[in-house]
Amino acid sequence: MILRLVLWSALYALPIFVRSDFLLTILIFTFIYGMLGVTLDLIFGFTGQLSMFHPAVFGVSAYMTYLLASKAGLPFWLATIPSALTAVVLAMIVGSICFKFRLKTFYFAVVTLAFAEVIRLVVLNWNSVTNGTLGLVVTGRPTVWLPGMGVVAIKGPVAWYYLTLVSLTLTVIVCARCLSSWMGRCFGAIRLNEDLARTLGIDVFRYKLASFAVGNALASFAGGLYGYYTAYIDPGYLSINQSMDVLAMVLLGGQGTLIGPIVGSLVLTSLPHVIDLRAEARAILYGAILIFTILVMPRGIVGTFNAWRARRAA
Amino acid sequence: MLLEVRGLTKRFMGLTAVSDVSFTVEPGEIMGIIGPNGSGKTTLLSMMAGLLAPTAGAVRWQGEEIQHLRPDVIAARGIVKTFQNPQVFAELTVFDNAMVATHLALKRSRGARRLGELVGLGRAAERTLAGQVAEALALCNLGGATRQLAGNLSYGEEKMLGLAMALMCRPRLLLLDEPASGLGREEIDNLVAVLTKVHAAGATLCIVDHKVGFLRGIARRVIALDHGEKIAEGPPEAVLENPAVIEAYLGRAHAPA
Amino acid sequence: MTQLVLGQVLNGAIIGAMYGIIALGITLTFGITGIVNFALGEFMMIGAYATYALAERFGWPYPVAVVPACLIAAAAGYLANKAFFRFTRNNLVNGLLVSIGLISILESAALLFWTATPLEMHFVLPGALRLGEVGLPKMKLVVFAVILAVIVLTYLGLARTWLGRAAFAYAQNPEAAMLMGVHTPRLETAVMLYSTGLAGLGGALYASLYSLEPAMGGVYVLKGMEAAILGGIGSLMGSLWGGVILGVIEGVGSIFLPTAFRDAYGLAILVAILLFRPAGLFGTE
Numbered sequence: 078m079i080l081r082l083v084l085w086s087a088l089y090a091l092p093i094f095v096r097s098d099f100l101l102t103i104l105i106f107t108f109i110y111g112m113l114g115v116t117l118d119l120i121f122g123f124t125g126q127l128s129m130f131h132p133a134v135f136g137v138s139a140y141m142t143y144l145l146a147s148k149a150g151l152p153f154w155l156a157t158i159p160s161a162l163t164a165v166v167l168a169m170i171v172g173s174i175c176f177k178f179r180l181k182t183f184y185f186a187v188v189t190l191a192f193a194e195v196i197r198l199v200v201l202n203w204n205s206v207t208n209g210t211l212g213l214v215v216t217g218r219p220t221v222w223l224p225g226m227g228v229v230a231i232k233g234p235v236a237w238y239y240l241t242l243v244s245l246t247l248t249v250i251v252c253a254r255c256l257s258s259w260m261g262r263c264f265g266a267i268r269l270n271e272d273l274a275r276t277l278g279i280d281v282f283r284y285k286l287a288s289f290a291v292g293n294a295l296a297s298f299a300g301g302l303y304g305y306y307t308a309y310i311d312p313g314y315l316s317i318n319q320s321m322d323v324l325a326m327v328l329l330g331g332q333g334t335l336i337g338p339i340v341g342s343l344v345l346t347s348l349p350h351v352i353d354l355r356a357e358a359r360a361i362l363y364g365a366i367l368i369f370t371i372l373v374m375p376r377g378i379v380g381t382f383n384a385w386r387a388r389r390a391a
Numbered sequence: 392m393l394l395e396v397r398g399l400t401k402r403f404m405g406l407t408a409v410s411d412v413s414f415t416v417e418p419g420e421i422m423g424i425i426g427p428n429g430s431g432k433t434t435l436l437s438m439m440a441g442l443l444a445p446t447a448g449a450v451r452w453q454g455e456e457i458q459h460l461r462p463d464v465i466a467a468r469g470i471v472k473t474f475q476n477p478q479v480f481a482e483l484t485v486f487d488n489a490m491v492a493t494h495l496a497l498k499r500s501r502g503a504r505r506l507g508e509l510v511g512l513g514r515a516a517e518r519t520l521a522g523q524v525a526e527a528l529a530l531c532n533l534g535g536a537t538r539q540l541a542g543n544l545s546y547g548e549e550k551m552l553g554l555a556m557a558l559m560c561r562p563r564l565l566l567l568d569e570p571a572s573g574l575g576r577e578e579i580d581n582l583v584a585v586l587t588k589v590h591a592a593g594a595t596l597c598i599v600d601h602k603v604g605f606l607r608g609i610a611r612r613v614i615a616l617d618h619g620e621k622i623a624e625g626p627p628e629a630v631l632e633n634p635a636v637i638e639a640y641l642g643r644a645h646a647p648a
Numbered sequence: 649m650t651q652l653v654l655g656q657v658l659n660g661a662i663i664g665a666m667y668g669i670i671a672l673g674i675t676l677t678f679g680i681t682g683i684v685n686f687a688l689g690e691f692m693m694i695g696a697y698a699t700y701a702l703a704e705r706f707g708w709p710y711p712v713a714v715v716p717a718c719l720i721a722a723a724a725g726y727l728a729n730k731a732f733f734r735f736t737r738n739n740l741v742n743g744l745l746v747s748i749g750l751i752s753i754l755e756s757a758a759l760l761f762w763t764a765t766p767l768e769m770h771f772v773l774p775g776a777l778r779l780g781e782v783g784l785p786k787m788k789l790v791v792f793a794v795i796l797a798v799i800v801l802t803y804l805g806l807a808r809t810w811l812g813r814a815a816f817a818y819a820q821n822p823e824a825a826m827l828m829g830v831h832t833p834r835l836e837t838a839v840m841l842y843s844t845g846l847a848g849l850g851g852a853l854y855a856s857l858y859s860l861e862p863a864m865g866g867v868y869v870l871k872g873m874e875a876a877i878l879g880g881i882g883s884l885m886g887s888l889w890g891g892v893i894l895g896v897i898e899g900v901g902s903i904f905l906p907t908a909f910r911d912a913y914g915l916a917i918l919v920a921i922l923l924f925r926p927a928g929l930f931g932t933e
Contacts, residue, residue: 127741178922182740183684184881187873188918194870195912202908258508259497259517266491269480276440276478278466278495278560317866321748328745357756364752371745372735 081336088242092235099350101234105306106346107339108241112248112299114326114338116292119252121324122332123261124288125268127182129190129320130171134164134293135300136200136314140207142301143215143310152228153219157301164297165290167196172289176282190317197315212311219305231305241302248295249335255291256335264288318360325367331377340378393418393595394439394470394564399448399458401434401619408434410619411448416564421586421596423606423627426616427640432599433475435616436566439597440472441465452564467495469563473570475599477549481542485533485552488541489524492559496520499561524559530588531555532581547578554582558589565589567598571605583609603631615639651782656899658788662857664895665795666692669850670872671879671887672802673843679882681836683733684743685725688847689869690754693862695721695848696855697758700767703855710772714852721848722841729840751866758862766859773856791853798849799888806884871914878918880928890929893917 092101113131120128138160145156171192175185200207207213218230221240231240255261263284266274275281304310313319322345330341345366349359374381394416401409409431416422426432437443439450441462450458457465480488497505497520507513528534531551536544541552550573557565570586571579586609590596600606606613607627615623615630617639623630630636673688698720702713728750736743773790776783807813854864871894872887879890894914901913921929 127744174919174922180877183686183744184873184877186744187870188877191870191874191915191918195909195915198909198912202906254509254511259494259505260509262487262491263494265483265487266480266494269482270478272442273478273480274491275462276442276466276472277492277556278463278471278498279491280461280463318752321752324745324748357759360752360756364749364756367749367752368732368746371742371749372732375742 084336085246092238098234101238103347103350104343105234105237105241107343108238108245109299109303109306110323110326110342110346111245111339112302113296113323114330114342115245115248115252115335116296116299117323118327118332118335118338119255119264119295120288120292122327122334122337123256123268124264124285126285126289127186128289128292129186129317130168130193130289130293131296131323132315132317132319133193133196134167134296135303135319136310136312137167137196138164138297138300139304139310139314140200140213143213143304144206146217152222153217153301153305154221157298160301161294161297164293168290168293169286172286176285176289190320193315193320194317197312200315201312207312210312212309212313215304215308215310217305219302237306241306244298244302245339248298249339251291251295253335260284260287321367322363325363325370327377328370329366329377331379331381331383334377334379334383337377337379344378392416393453394597395449395451396435396439397449397451399435399438399450400446401431401438401443402446408619409438409445409616412616412619412621413448414614414621414624416595416597419590419593419595420612421590421598421610423610423613424597424599424616425601425603425606425613425630425636427601430616430639431619432601432616433568434619436472436568436597436599440470440566442472466560467498469561470566471557471560471562471564472566473550473553473557473568475568475572477546477553479541479544479549479552479556481540483541484537485528485539485541485544486524486537488552489528489555489559490521492556493520493524495560496523527555527558528552530558530585532578547574550574551578551582554585562594564595564597567596569600570598571600571602579605603627607631652903653900654782655784656903657896658784658792660896660899661892662788662792662795662895663899664875664892665792665799665888666850666854666868666891667871667875667894668799668888668891669795669846670868671875671891672884673847674869674872675876675882675884675887677839677843678740679884680839681832682738683729683736683836683840684740684747685728685733685840685843686744686747686869686873687728687750687754687865688843689865689867689872690751691721691725691844691847691865692851692854692868693754693758693860693865694724695851696860696864697762697767697851698848699852699855700769700860704767704769710769710856714849717852718845718848721851722845725840725844725847726837728844729837733840734836751869755862755866762860762862764862766861768859769855787856791857794853795850798846802846803885874914874918878914878921878928883928886929893929 113135117128117131120126141160141163142153142156145151145159146153171189175188180188201209218232219240220228220230222228231237256264263274263279266277266279267281267284271281300314326341326345327338328341329344330339331337345363348362354362370377376384392415397413399409399412400407412435424432424435434443438445438458441457441460445458449456452468452470457468480491497516501513501516504513525537528537531554533548533551533555536548541549544552550570554570570582574582586596598606598610610627612625613627613630614621615633615636622635622639623633670688670692674685677683677685695717698717699713702708702716703710732746732750733743736746773787776785777789872891875891875894876887878894879886879888897917898910898913902910905913
């Protein structure tokens with residue numbers, strides 16, 4: 078608990094001491110991918126449902142947030158709300174179909190992946206709105222409403238750093254709140270023994286859907302941020318590789334923990350910045366890390382660290 | 392009449408596990424279901440709890456047909472089943488196992504207000520439940536093991552944890568599948584004490600057992616099954632003297648394997 | 649119109665049979681060894697590129713190139729099993745995750761080696777068979793015949809040979825099979841060699857008809873899984889038929905509906921069928 082508070086405080090204090098744009102850029106990407114990782118972990122690590130639907134929600138909300146802001150004139154922070162609601166609707170449809178038919182483990186993964194592919198096809202071919210393969214260049218800055226300061230435009234690495242860090246913090250808090258309540262007990266019961274959960278009166282379908290909807294809704298905010306930060310959105314946001322990258326982060330960091338995916342995100346986002354690799358070599362490295370983690374260190378960095386600490390304490 | 396089973400039948404690919412069984416459970420009683428291994432007791436109980444869909448027949452709970460309902464809905468109505476081979480969440484502590492089982496109690500007492508927990512409201516209800524969990528665990532002789540992982544418990548302890556979890560569901564009808572099998576003498580004495588207490592608190596019990604001796608001590612009325620069919624019903628002594636029941640047990644024991 | 653529809657039915661049946669081969673391989677491997685080899689499409693890719701390399705770079709005749717291509721795919725499958733897959737037995741999620749890692753590695757390696765530019769082989773067997781107004785390319789008919797033969801042989805092999813019966817027995821009841829003297833590691837190796845070799849054959853046949861891209865493996869495995877669910881999880885012949893049905897629907901569907909959404913038709917049908925038959929077309933509850 079104390080260790081966690083120190084870590085978070087250090088993150089908040091960091092820009093006061095470090096002014097390296099290079100480092101801040103890495104951390105901004107870490108935070109955005111961390112949001113995806115934490116929310117995937119809610120669905121996968123905590124509820125036991127291996128979802129491949131994250132890229133769809135990530136991409137759709139990136140497009141929607143930008144389009145709502147540029148075409149409908151909504152401020153950025155308001156445009157994220159309809160995007161999140163769309164994510165919930167999509168998650169409800171896909172989740173209902175999968176959970177109704179009790180698709181589990183890799184059948185669930187495949188069907189969510191197939192749905193994500195269909196959504197990618199729609200985005201790719203809806204030229205009039207999405208500009209197809211060419212993608213959209215994002216102009217304008219995200220704006221945030223702050224109490225006492227009114228609407229502020231996000232400009233410069235430090236402002237971006239705090240915007241993404243606060244977003245990540247809120248994501249973690251919402252997930253932690255769900256997990257420490259009766260909801261989290263239901264998620265865990267479903268992950269560990271679905272049939273037993275059912276005989277104890279837990280509506281398995283409803284809580285799987287709840288986990289899936291909450292995870293996807295929170296993931297949608299990462300999409301909006303990513304689009305604005307990189308100033309470019311294309312159908313690659315919805316690609317299968319995106320799913321694999323986030324999954325690798327969750328596994329490497331430690332599934333079933335909230336800090337793990339952020340650690341995994343830090344390692345894997347800084348890697349291409351620290352060593353210069355071409356895209357193919359990077360994919361090979363990610364694949365190798367994924368396999369290594371599963372076969373050699375299945376609990377991930379944080380899980381292994383926690384186990385080591387528990388052993389030392391005992 | 393609390394529960395009525397009428398013409399209940401289950402076939403698995405040509406094999407008839409339960410055949411046209413009918414009986415009733417009266418409010419407040421302790422009834423037993425006996426029969427040799429493979430006579431269809433567990434299948435019958437599973438159908439009553441909604442874990443298996445019957446091929447034919449009906450289960451009525453206070454007049455309403457429930458055989459098509461999901462197990463969690465049936466549990467929410469107050470019918471809770473324990474397992475012959477104990478089912479626990481092996482990776483959780485004993486305490487957390489029992490906390491999962493407070494789901495229905497919390498749902499009943501707080502309903503949609505549970506959502507307040509997400510912003511930190513209503514923690515008092517959680518604390519009350521935690522207290523009740525501690526009581527239930529102490530009652531089941533698990534007071535000293537609350538921080539242990541359920542996967543590290545002995546068979547008998549796992550079984551008592553299963554019972555403690557069922558109790559946390561606040562059952563009106565508790566279905567127990569061979570609760571005494573695999574338990575030692577002292578554990579059985581404790582089990583009887585727990586069941587007596589639960590019964591005194593108002594729960595109706597329906598106990599499956601093939602060790603007749605255990606049931607004779609606590610059940611007022613038993614039914615006997617053989618080859619999926621009901622062959623006798625009445626007070627334990629009368630049923631045990633029934634020639635068909637004696638033959639079902641002895642005949643099976645003497646038949647060549 | 650008849651030409652168009654018939655041509656698409658044949659195309660769909662061939663592509664669909666490839667989905668089916670992948671689906672069969674995944675179902676067989678999982679049913680018998682408890683291992684999820686979701687990377688089976690990559691072994692198809694290996695077989696396809698190996699055929700291309702042997703036939704186009706080394707100038708071997710196509711039929712001669714097919715055999716070593718299958719062997720290369722099977723050898724790769726053997727190595728993957730020894731190095732990775734055998735550690736994921738009876739853990740579906742880990743099998744899937746290792747597969748995803750392997751897909752990423754193999755696909756990227758193919759990209760580094762062959763680049764993303766689609767490769768096409770020279771016509772192996774030019775010309776078409778004319779039936780009235782309809783012309784069917786000869787090579788497609790040959791490929792279709794080969795796949796059909798492989799399917800029939802697989803079926804007979806599973807139903808008639810000792811290994812096939814052992815495989816069935818093991819899938820039904822591992823303990824009893826153990827008592828009967830089925831040696832599991834050998835069975836596991838055999839199944840792995842067979843499924844990856846078969847995928848390699850699919851790739852080799854594919855190479856003679858269509859252009860090759862490193863990403864083909866990922867696409868096929870996804871379709872293969874859809875086919876397996878469509879046909880009924882666990883049903884061997886069901887997964888083959890599921891593949892053919894999926895392929896034909898996609899082929900014929902893209903005549904009447906926009907081609908860009910070709911990949912969506914199969915999913916729509918899959919969901920529709922699951923609504924009416926939750927256990928799939930050939931599955932039992």
